[in-house]
Amino acid sequence: MPPQTANKECSLAVIKTACSNCNLRELCLPVGLSDDEMQRLDEMIQTRRRIKRGEHLYRAGQAFDSIYAIRSGFFKTDVLLEDGRDQVTGFQMAGELLGLDGISTEHHTCNAIALEDSEICSIPFSRLEGLSREIHNLQHHFHKVMSREIVRDHGVMMLLGTMRAEERLAAFLLNLSQRFTARGFSHAEFYLRMTREEIGSYLGLKLETVSRAFSRFQEEGLIAVQQKHIRILNIPGLKALMTHQPR
Amino acid sequence: MPPQTANKECSLAVIKTACSNCNLRELCLPVGLSDDEMQRLDEMIQTRRRIKRGEHLYRAGQAFDSIYAIRSGFFKTDVLLEDGRDQVTGFQMAGELLGLDGISTEHHTCNAIALEDSEICSIPFSRLEGLSREIHNLQHHFHKVMSREIVRDHGVMMLLGTMRAEERLAAFLLNLSQRFTARGFSHAEFYLRMTREEIGSYLGLKLETVSRAFSRFQEEGLIAVQQKHIRILNIPGLKALMTHQPR
DNA sequence: GTTATCGCTTGATCCACGTCAACCGTGTTA
DNA sequence: TAACACGGTTGACGTGGATCAAGCGATAAC
Numbered sequence: 001m002p003p004q005t006a007n008k009e010c011s012l013a014v015i016k017t018a019c020s021n022c023n024l025r026e027l028c029l030p031v032g033l034s035d036d037e038m039q040r041l042d043e044m045i046q047t048r049r050r051i052k053r054g055e056h057l058y059r060a061g062q063a064f065d066s067i068y069a070i071r072s073g074f075f076k077t078d079v080l081l082e083d084g085r086d087q088v089t090g091f092q093m094a095g096e097l098l099g100l101d102g103i104s105t106e107h108h109t110c111n112a113i114a115l116e117d118s119e120i121c122s123i124p125f126s127r128l129e130g131l132s133r134e135i136h137n138l139q140h141h142f143h144k145v146m147s148r149e150i151v152r153d154h155g156v157m158m159l160l161g162t163m164r165a166e167e168r169l170a171a172f173l174l175n176l177s178q179r180f181t182a183r184g185f186s187h188a189e190f191y192l193r194m195t196r197e198e199i200g201s202y203l204g205l206k207l208e209t210v211s212r213a214f215s216r217f218q219e220e221g222l223i224a225v226q227q228k229h230i231r232i233l234n235i236p237g238l239k240a241l242m243t244h245q246p247r
Numbered sequence: 248m249p250p251q252t253a254n255k256e257c258s259l260a261v262i263k264t265a266c267s268n269c270n271l272r273e274l275c276l277p278v279g280l281s282d283d284e285m286q287r288l289d290e291m292i293q294t295r296r297r298i299k300r301g302e303h304l305y306r307a308g309q310a311f312d313s314i315y316a317i318r319s320g321f322f323k324t325d326v327l328l329e330d331g332r333d334q335v336t337g338f339q340m341a342g343e344l345l346g347l348d349g350i351s352t353e354h355h356t357c358n359a360i361a362l363e364d365s366e367i368c369s370i371p372f373s374r375l376e377g378l379s380r381e382i383h384n385l386q387h388h389f390h391k392v393m394s395r396e397i398v399r400d401h402g403v404m405m406l407l408g409t410m411r412a413e414e415r416l417a418a419f420l421l422n423l424s425q426r427f428t429a430r431g432f433s434h435a436e437f438y439l440r441m442t443r444e445e446i447g448s449y450l451g452l453k454l455e456t457v458s459r460a461f462s463r464f465q466e467e468g469l470i471a472v473q474q475k476h477i478r479i480l481n482i483p484g485l486k487a488l489m490t491h492q493p494r
Numbered sequence: 495g496t497t498a499t500c501g502c503t504t505g506a507t508c509c510a511c512g513t514c515a516a517c518c519g520t521g522t523t524a
Numbered sequence: 525t526a527a528c529a530c531g532g533t534t535g536a537c538g539t540g541g542a543t544c545a546a547g548c549g550a551t552a553a554c
Contacts, residue, residue: 087408087409146347148351150348158328160451196503204407243330
C-alpha cells in the first residue's frame, strides 16, 4: 500500500478503477459522457478505497477536498449538535455521491459512516471543477446531481414537517424499494442495512415508534418483516397510506 | 414594456441592472470576481423584474431555464403533495438565489411566492454555465452556493427531526436575525414578512403553537412581539433555549 | 456451551402539540 | 361609519408518539 494514501481511520486498498467499465456509470457521474470524455474522467479518479462497516469515510469538521462516489456498499450521513443530539440526514447506496455538503465551507459538515463494507471512488474536487469546465455534459450533470440533492432534502423536509409516523415509514420503504430497483435488485425484498434507531433518527421518530409501525404494517399484510429482512407485499397499499390523513 | 418579456402572472418592469454597482454583490453571485469578470456577469443578467406581493415568481411544474437573484424583497418557497398538504421549504431575502431546485429535472419543483413587493434578476442558467466555464471564481462560488443550500436543508431537517416547538422558533428567529444583520439591518428588530401559519408550516408546527411560543418568549422577556414586529431582547437566552432539553 | 451485548418488540403511561372554538385587533371595502 | 375578512391570541380538551420498562432472539466473546 503506497504510504501517501495511508489513513489511520479506514482500512483501505488502492485499486485502479475505471468509470468506463463500471456498471454504475448510468447512475453516477459519467452519465451522458462519450467514450473519450469518460476516459478523461477515468484519469481523474485514481483511487478506489475500501471502507469497512462502522468506519468513517469522513467526519464533520474535516477539511474537504474530494467528493466520493459509492462503488459498492451502503452509507449513512449524520449531523450532530453541540448538545449531543444527532440526526441521520441520509442513506446512500451504490452510484450515489457523498461529500457535496463540504464544498460550501471547504469543510465537511456531517459524518459519513459505512453501514456495510463498502468501496468508494475519490474524486478530487478541484479536478472535477477543472474537467467540468472542459466537458459541458459533465458540468451540467454535476449541477443536476447537486440540484437533485436539494430536491431530495425538500422531500425529507416535507416528510418531517407534515407526515405522521406510518406515512413516514411507508415513504421510506417505497423510496428504498425504488432505489434498489434502479440498481437491478428486487424491488420487493431487501435487507435493511440500518438499525431501527437509525431509521427513526432519519424519520424524526423514536426507535419504538418505528418498530410498532413495522409491526402494524405486517398485521395489515403490507409487508413481511423479520429483523432486517423486508418483503414488500402491497406497494399500492403503502402508497395509499401516504396520500391520506391530514395532520 | 417590451412584449417579449411580458408575462401574465407578474407585473414587471424590465430595467437594465448591473451587478457591478449592486450593493448586494458581496452576498450574491459576484462574490470574488474582478471588475472585468463582473462586467461579463452584468452582460448576462439583462433583466430586473418586479414581482408584487402575493405573486408567483415561478410555479412547481413550470419549465426551468433561469435562476433568480433577489435584488430586493422577500420570498417563500413551498412544495405541495397530491393530497393537498403543503409545506414552506424556505424564506429567501435579498442577495439569495431562487430556483436551484429546477436544475435537476429542468422543471421547477416548488413554488416561489413574493411575500412583499420584490425585484429579482433573471439569470439564464445555460449562460451561467457557459460563463462559469470561463470564470473559475464564478464556477466555484456557484458550487459553494448550491452546497450551502444543501447544508441549510440539513439544518432544517435537524430542526424538524430533533427539536421541540420552542427550540424551533428560537432557531428560526436567530437565523432571521443573523441574515438581517448580514444585510446591514438591525439584528434585534425587524418585521416578519410571513404569517404565523407560514412560520408554522416551515417549522412543522401549527399556527397556534407558533403563537403560543411567541407569547411564551415574550413572558420570559426574550423578545417583544406585536403582530409582525419583533424585537429580540435576549439573544443568549434564545440560544440557551436551543442547546438544551433532549427529546 | 455459557454469558454478555445489542437490536428489536411490546406494553403501560405521560405529555407536547394538535384540534376545536371563541374572541379580538387591524385593515379593507362599501 | 359600519361591516367584513383576515390574522393572531388564548383556552379547553384530545391524541399520537415519546418515555419508561420488561423481556426476547440473534450474534459475538470466551
